[in-house]
Amino acid sequence: MSRAGTGGRREIAVDNxxxxxxxxxxxxxxxxxxxxxxxWLTASPAALLAWRWWQRRQRHGRVPRWIKLPLLGxxxxxxxxxxxxxxxxxxxxxxxxxxxVLKAMECESTRxxxxxxxxxxxxxxxxxxxRQNLVTTVVVALAVLPALAxxxxxxxxxxxxxxxxxxxxxxxxxxxTLPLALLAFALVPRLGSPLWGAPTPxxxxxxxxxxxxxxxxxxxxxxxxxxxxxxxxxxxxxxxLRYFRAYVMWDFDxxxxxxxxxxxxxxxxxxxxxxxxxxxxxxxxxRRRILPAMDIAMAAPPNARLLADHEVLANEPVTxxxxxxxxxxxxxxxxxxxxAQRRRRGLELPSGFNPRTHALAESWRMRxxxxxxxxxxxxxxxxxxxxxxxxLTPPPLGRDSADDFLFDTREGFCEHxxxxxxxxxxxxxxxxxVVTGYQGGxxxxxxxxLLLRQSDAHAWSEVWLRGRGWVRVDPTAAARPERLSQGxxxxxxxxxxxxxxxxxxxxxxxxxIVNRWxxxxxxxxxxxxxxxxxxxxxxxxxxxxxxxVLIALxxxxxxxxxxxxxxWQWRRRDSLREAFGVLERxxxxxxxxxxxxxxxxxxxxxxxxxxxxxxxxxAQLSTDYLQLRxxxxxxxxxxxxxxRRAVREFHAARVVQ
Amino acid sequence: xxxxLQPVVLWGERRLPALTRYRRPESLPVSLHRxxxxxxxxxxxxxxxxxxxxxxxxxLNYANNAALLLTCLLGVASAAxxxxxxxxxxxxxxxxxxxxHAIAGQPVELTLRFTSTSSRDALRLDxxxxxxxxxxxxxxxxxxxxxxxxxxxxxxxxxxxxxxTTWPLGMFRAWSxxxxxxxxxxxxRAEHSGPPPRVSALVTQRTRxxxxxxxxxxxxxRIGDPQRHIxxxxxxxxxxxxxxxxxQPRGQTEWRLDWRELQxxxxxxxxxxxxxxxxxxxxxxxxxxxxxxxxxxxxxxxPLHYARCMNALAEMP
Numbered sequence: 021m022s023r024a025g026t027g028g029r030r031e032i033a034v035d036n037x038x039x040x041x042x043x044x045x046x047x048x049x050x051x052x053x054x055x056x057x058x059x060w061l062t063a064s065p066a067a068l069l070a071w072r073w074w075q076r077r078q079r080h081g082r083v084p085r086w087i088k089l090p091l092l093g094x095x096x097x098x099x100x101x102x103x104x105x106x107x108x109x110x111x112x113x114x115x116x117x118x119x120x121v122l123k124a125m126e127c128e129s130t131r132x133x134x135x136x137x138x139x140x141x142x143x144x145x146x147x148x149x150x151r152q153n154l155v156t157t158v159v160v161a162l163a164v165l166p167a168l169a170x171x172x173x174x175x176x177x178x179x180x181x182x183x184x185x186x187x188x189x190x191x192x193x194x195x196x197t198l199p200l201a202l203l204a205f206a207l208v209p210r211l212g213s214p215l216w217g218a219p220t221p222x223x224x225x226x227x228x229x230x231x232x233x234x235x236x237x238x239x240x241x242x243x244x245x246x247x248x249x250x251x252x253x254x255x256x257x258x259x260x261l262r263y264f265r266a267y268v269m270w271d272f273d274x275x276x277x278x279x280x281x282x283x284x285x286x287x288x289x290x291x292x293x294x295x296x297x298x299x300x301x302x303x304x305x306x307r308r309r310i311l312p313a314m315d316i317a318m319a320a321p322p323n324a325r326l327l328a329d330h331e332v333l334a335n336e337p338v339t340x341x342x343x344x345x346x347x348x349x350x351x352x353x354x355x356x357x358x359x360a361q362r363r364r365r366g367l368e369l370p371s372g373f374n375p376r377t378h379a380l381a382e383s384w385r386m387r388x389x390x391x392x393x394x395x396x397x398x399x400x401x402x403x404x405x406x407x408x409x410x411x412l413t414p415p416p417l418g419r420d421s422a423d424d425f426l427f428d429t430r431e432g433f434c435e436h437x438x439x440x441x442x443x444x445x446x447x448x449x450x451x452x453x454v455v456t457g458y459q460g461g462x463x464x465x466x467x468x469x470l471l472l473r474q475s476d477a478h479a480w481s482e483v484w485l486r487g488r489g490w491v492r493v494d495p496t497a498a499a500r501p502e503r504l505s506q507g508x509x510x511x512x513x514x515x516x517x518x519x520x521x522x523x524x525x526x527x528x529x530x531x532x533i534v535n536r537w538x539x540x541x542x543x544x545x546x547x548x549x550x551x552x553x554x555x556x557x558x559x560x561x562x563x564x565x566x567x568x569v570l571i572a573l574x575x576x577x578x579x580x581x582x583x584x585x586x587x588w589q590w591r592r593r594d595s596l597r598e599a600f601g602v603l604e605r606x607x608x609x610x611x612x613x614x615x616x617x618x619x620x621x622x623x624x625x626x627x628x629x630x631x632x633x634x635x636x637x638x639a640q641l642s643t644d645y646l647q648l649r650x651x652x653x654x655x656x657x658x659x660x661x662x663x664r665r666a667v668r669e670f671h672a673a674r675v676v677q
Numbered sequence: 678x679x680x681x682l683q684p685v686v687l688w689g690e691r692r693l694p695a696l697t698r699y700r701r702p703e704s705l706p707v708s709l710h711r712x713x714x715x716x717x718x719x720x721x722x723x724x725x726x727x728x729x730x731x732x733x734x735x736x737l738n739y740a741n742n743a744a745l746l747l748t749c750l751l752g753v754a755s756a757a758x759x760x761x762x763x764x765x766x767x768x769x770x771x772x773x774x775x776x777x778h779a780i781a782g783q784p785v786e787l788t789l790r791f792t793s794t795s796s797r798d799a800l801r802l803d804x805x806x807x808x809x810x811x812x813x814x815x816x817x818x819x820x821x822x823x824x825x826x827x828x829x830x831x832x833x834x835x836x837x838x839x840x841x842t843t844w845p846l847g848m849f850r851a852w853s854x855x856x857x858x859x860x861x862x863x864x865x866r867a868e869h870s871g872p873p874p875r876v877s878a879l880v881t882q883r884t885r886x887x888x889x890x891x892x893x894x895x896x897x898x899r900i901g902d903p904q905r906h907i908x909x910x911x912x913x914x915x916x917x918x919x920x921x922x923x924x925q926p927r928g929q930t931e932w933r934l935d936w937r938e939l940q941x942x943x944x945x946x947x948x949x950x951x952x953x954x955x956x957x958x959x960x961x962x963x964x965x966x967x968x969x970x971x972x973x974x975x976x977x978x979x980p981l982h983y984a985r986c987m988n989a990l991a992e993m994p
Contacts, residue, residue, distance in 0.1 A: 134721045134847065138728050141751060145732050145744050152743035161747060168754070171846040175799035177810035189845065194750060197757050201750040208745065214738045340740055542742050586760040586767065587711060 033080070034133055034174070040183065041170040042133055043073045045140045046117075046124055048163035052147040052156070053113055058102060061114050065121040072124055083125040092122060109149060116143050130174045137170045154538040165190040200578045207574060209567040210547040227306040228266050228456050228477055233276040234417055234425070234436045237456075241412055241433065243474035244528065246303040248312060248458060249536055250470040253297040256463060261350055263315040263480070263492065264300075264472065266457040268329040272446075274370040275421060277439060277454045285328040291356070292318060292349030301343040303539055304474075309334045312457050314348040315492060321345055329453075330354070341544045354490040358451060366451025366484060374422040374443055381447035392485050395448050399441055400498040406430060408437075410500040434496040438479040441495035451484040455492070467533040596648055599664045603641065606670060607631075620645055634670070641666060702834070702858035706772040706792075709840065709853045714766050716759055722848030725755060755848050762851040765797050765844045772818065774835060776861035778984065784824035785861055787835065792818040803839040830865035830948070830991045834858075864987040867953035868946065874932055874954050895919040931976055932958045932965035948990055955990070959983045969993065 046069055054062040068091070072083065095118040096106065103111040120143055123136045144160050144167070168190035172178075227247055229236070248264065269277040295318065300311070311324055311332040320326040321344040324334040332346070358366070381395075388394040407430060414432040417424040422443040425436050438454050445452035459478035461470045480494040559566065604614050604623075612627040624642035628635040644663050718726065729752045736744035770792045779785035787804065796815040801808060802823060809823045825836060841852035895908055898918035912919045934954050939947045951967070958965040959980070966976040972989045974982070 130847075134724075138721075138725050142728055142732060145747050145751075146735075148744040148747065149735075149739060149741055152741055157743040157747065160743075161750065164747075164751065168846065171848075172844075174847060175842075175844050177800065177812040178798045179796065179812055179814075193754050193757060193761075193845075197753040198750065201746065201753045204749040204753060205742075205746045208733070208737070208749070210740070211737045214740070215734065216738060542746060545742050546740065582757065582760045586764045 034128055034130060036077070037183070037186075038130075038133055038170060038173045039073070039076055039127065041166050041173055041186065042124065042127060042136060042140075043069060045137060045163075045166040045170055046120055048166060049117055049120060049140050049143045049147075052144060052160055052163055053117055053150075056110060056150045057114055057117075061098065061102065061118075064098075065118055069121050069124060072121075080128065082128050088122060088125050091125075095119070095122070113143070113146060113150075116146065133170060133174060137167050140167050152543055154535055157538075157542075161194065164194070168193065200574075203574050203578075204571065205542075206545070206550065206553065207567055207571045209564050210550060227304060227308070227474060228310075228312075230267050230269075230279040230308070230310070231276055232267075232269060232435055232439070232454060232456055232479060234414075234421055234432060234439055237433070237435050237477055237479065240474045240477040245474055246471055246532055246535065247474045247476065248461075248470075248472040249301045249303060249539075250314075250461070250472065251299050251468060252470070255296075256470070257296060257314070257350060259460060261315070262460055262470065263478075263494075264312040264458040265315050265317070265331065265455055266310050266312040267455070268331055268482070269454040269456070270365050270368075272369060272439075272443070272454075274373040274419070277442075287326040287330055288328055288355035289357075290316065290318060290330065290349060291353040293351040295347055295349050297345070297347045299343060299345045301341065301536075301539070301544070302338055303341060303535075305340050305342070306338050309337050311338075311344060313346050314350075315457075316349050316352055316354060318347050318349055341539055343544070353488060355484070356487065356489045358484055358489075363451050363484075366453060367446050367449060369443065369446050374420045374447070376420070376423045376427055377440070377444055378447045380426075381444055381449075385448050392448075392450050392483070395450060396445065396483055396485070396491075396493060399444050399448075400493070400495060402426070403437065403441065403495050403499040408432075408499045410496070434479045437495040437499060438481050441493070442481045445481065445483050453482050453490075455480055455482055459494075462529050462532075464529060464533055466530065467536055469536065471529065471532050471536075595664070596645075596660060599660075599667050600645060603667045603670065606667075620649070637666075637670065641670070702856045705774060705857050705859070706770050707855050707857070708768065708770045709766050709855075711763075711767065714763055714851055714853045716763055716849050716851045718759075719843055719848060719850045722755070722850075725848055729755070755846065758846040759849040759851075761845050762842055762849045765800065765842045766840065766851050766853055768795065769793050769797065769800070769813070769840065771838075771840075771855055771857070774857050774859055776835070776859075778864060778987075779827055779861075780864045781827050781830045781866045784826050785863065787823050787825055787861070789821045789823065789838070790818055791821060797842075797844075799842055799844040801841050803841065805836045827863045830863050832860045832862055832992070834860055862988055862991050864991045865945075865948045865952045865993075867956050868949040871950050871953060873957075874934060895921060932963050933968070933976075934958070934965055935968040936970055937968065948993055952987065952990055955983060955986050 047066065050062055050066050050069070075083070095115065099106055099111050099114045099118070102114070105111055106115055116139075120136065120139055123132070123139065127133050127136050141164060144163050147160055148157060165187045169186040172189065173186060228240070250264075267279050269279050271278040296314065298314065300313070302311070311321070311334050313330075313332045316330050317326060317332050320332050323336070324332055324344065327333055334344075355362075384395050384398050388398070406426075409431045410433055411431045412433055414436060415429045417429065417432075417436070421436075422440040425432055425440045426444070442452045442454050456477070456479045458472040458476045459480070460476050461472040463470050478494075478496070480492060480496065482490045482492055484490050554560075554570075559570075600620065607627050608614070610631065612623075612630045614623050618626075621642055624638050624645070628638040628642075631638065641663070644659065644666065648659055648663055729748060732744065732748040733752075736742070736748050771789060772792045773790045775788045775790075777786040777788070784807075789802070791800075791811070791813060793813045794816060795813075797813040799810065800812065801810050802821055804823050805825050807823050807825055809821055811819055811821045813819050827833065835857050837854055837856040839852055839854055841850060843850050895911055896919065898907065898920050902920045906921050908919045908921050932954065934951055936947065936951070939950060942950065955965070955967070959978075962978060964976050964978045965982075965986075967974040967986045967989065969989055972992075974986055974989060
């Protein structure tokens with residue numbers, strides 16, 4: 021028994037617990053946005069928040085306006101200075117968290133705190149616009165907990181709890197509502213086209229680019245994030261066949277290889293002897309149109325077309341996780357007849373570059389005559405036996421990049437090899453071109469798919485040989501066979517860091533299975549998937565109206581569940597009372613109805629007078645009941661059972677009568 | 678409640694008694710249940726819903742399914758908080774109610790006893806203009822005191838009570854009206870100043886201090902104290918001698934207060950004057966009696982007698 025406190029104000033001022041929780045919420049907002057904002061745009065609001073927290077500890081009160089207004093101006097200037105505008109994703113996020121911290125400056129009433137907490141929820145969810153992988157989503161979902169706890173803490177008259185414990189009810193609430201949230205997620209109709217501007221395609225391009233110069237793949241080769249997931253219909257191709265072509269590059273200016281103008285010509289003739297069918301999922305949106313395909317694509321998937329060099333080009337840049345099915349030839353003859361114009365293009369080199377490479381190529385041409393295949397072999401032999409080293413941090417190359425690489429530095433990675441080799445072949449009069457894409461990958465037995473990371477990006481050459489057409493030649497593999505069999509990390513040889521250890525890599529590969537499940541089930545759950553899911557339940561029509569009806573039905577179902585839960589009252593079963601109720605009903609059938617407010621003793625005494633035949637029995641029942649009810653705090657089980665038996669038999673006695 | 682809304686509500690209560698059945702007086706105990714608990718979103722709830730809609734539109738527009746999932750989660754959790762608000766009130770029982778003695782113009786303290794089988798937080802009680810917050814322990818009862826302003830003497834109904842909560846997130850406001858059919862008796866206000874009772878009413882009774890009277894306390898021995906007043910037994914446990922100190926009986930008077938003697942004074946003023954005299958008599962620990970047209974209270978003293986007299990005054994027509 022306790023007595024309530026005497027405070028009774030309706031608009032309670034915010035106490036320290038509420039402000040602590042609010043500060044934690046805002047700090048978490050800063051943390052989840054820290055990844056994509058400049059460090060000072062995270063550090064300065066964090067410092068400001070810490071100062072505000074300390075200031076409020078000393079003395080409650082709003083921060084005066086003459087501090088807030090300059091800070092607001094400073095924030096706007098900082099965002100404009102950093103991004104050039106206040107519109108867009110990054111500047112918007114920077115502005116939002118800045119405003120949130122400024123709001124914390126004036127949080128003194130519940131109303132202020134509620135506005136701040138709502139805004140914090142908004143800012144938390146907006147962090148998912150930058151990254152929507154599983155870890156980020158879970159982190160953001162957990163970061164919502166302090167916000168929920170803040171809302172709770174503002175309610176008056178609570179039983180006291182420690183700060184970490186105040187987070188638990190929010191967790192329970194989110195956990196309990198997760199099933200309905202998932203259902204709502206599955207049923208919310210997806211938009212066919214965005215209502216307003218989607219993120220511009222320039223932003224955050226990842227993956228391969230359509231130009232190549234020695235050294236520009238470096239950032240990719242150390243990026244372990246997944247690029248493609250491929251599942252095959254039928255047998256999995258061996259590792260040496262896992263080449264995924266993206267760009268075919270013809271034009272070389274002495275330093276950079278370019279894809280050149282996309283020729284509108286039809287795809288080059290292809291004679292395939294062995295084909296394979298597979299599905300590719302682009303995990304990271306590349307914001308480019310090229311779709312990597314296994315060497316070599318035979319036809320384009322829907323909404324894409326096949327270019328002259330069998331590159332697959334989508335009609336729209338890929339802006340979110342995207343899947344396509346393809347058929348490719350593993351053994352083929354591509355373009356057995358090369359026309360003069362293409363031949364000229366395949367031999368074009370900028371004049372005045374790489375004289376030593378030219379000299380070497382011409383010496384080979386003299387030695388081998390017309391045997392192009394022998395020259396290719398000689399080139400590969402040079403790379404294999406010439407003490408070339410694989411390195412992700414090679415020394416820079418000068419103006420004559422092929423000369424420098426082949427004769428001086430002899431150190432580089434796939435780009436250097438492919439570029440130099442192609443220049444060498446062209447110098448020898450063999451049409452050649454550079455191809456970039458992905459190679460190798462990790463075969464996940466558990467997930468039954470091939471995972472290609474950005475670090476599996478690769479560059480190789482294609483040379484045209486009479487009678488065989490374009491032939492894939494991988495000069496890097498010639499120099500460092502491990503590159504082919506074990507990936508870029510293995511080719512580096514020495515200097516493995518701890519985070520490259522095999523078991524960690526295995527862990528990462530297994531973790532990717534979870535990510536794949538997330539990407540397929542949640543991130544990639546678009547209108548098409550939604551329709552597919554509903555079709556399994558026999559719902560073919562997926563118009564907005566049907567979805568609305570489905571959502572309404574589901575909500576009704578869960579409302580019923582919720583109502584059952586909320587109306588369920590936990591009552592302790594009182595078997596003595598129940599037994600007495602049975603006795604009451606039996607007596608009522610014989611006309612002795614218990615009156616309102618009549619105690620058990622009076623009632624049974626009255627019943628005994630009304631039913632003289634069973635007076636003794638009723639008197640005994642009355643004594644027993646009173647003894648059980650009032651004799652002790654808790655009725656002992658044995659007499660209780662006896663009483664219930666007696667009540668049951670009382671019924672039997674009546675039948676006899 | 679806003680002034681312009683009041684006539685509408687009154688009309689509604691008159692025309693649609695079924696809607697307002699639970700706002701009429703009823704006898705205690707009263708349990709809150711689903712038929713008498715009402716829920717609406719609070720302003721904050723409406724604002725948060727708007728924010729969730731914005732988030733939903735943004736997530737759909739950018740085809741961002743992770744944000745959509747989280748928005749759904751927040752939305753469903755907010756909706757579930759409605760059920761929690763309901764559950765916070767459902768099953769709460771107002772078992773008894775007690776009003777303190779109060780004088781017209783001063784607030785009366787109502788003590789309400791709530792019982793519940795489960796624990797509850799952040800319950801609020803509104804009565805007239807006063808409000809109070811309280812929490813319930815599991816399997817327990819709580820006495821909530823609330824002060825209600827009074828204006829005039831006599832029997833007054835207990836005002837309609839509103840029990841409400843915005844637990845747990847403040848997004849929904851659940852409330853229930855309870856109107857106990859109990860009255861509280863407000864005592865009349867005493868006049869500030871006025872004439873003392875007429876001398877004839879004061880019957881002075883000289884009594885001399887008699888030995889054997891109840892002694893009031895023990896005090897240290899002073900030279901000159903009679904020997905037989907020394908408390909020998911008590912002194913045995915003490916360092917110095919102790920003496921039984923007897924209450925010094927003052928001139929004990931009997932105040933016979935009479936309604937009839939205040940002829941020519943206005944009705945309420947008579948009551949105020951009697952109330953003042955009663956107060957003075959009580960303060961001076963006199964013995965007093967009270968004669969009223971329909972009630973006569975014999976000579977007596979003590980707080981109980983005072984309360985009886987004041988009750989009688991308060992009940993005057």
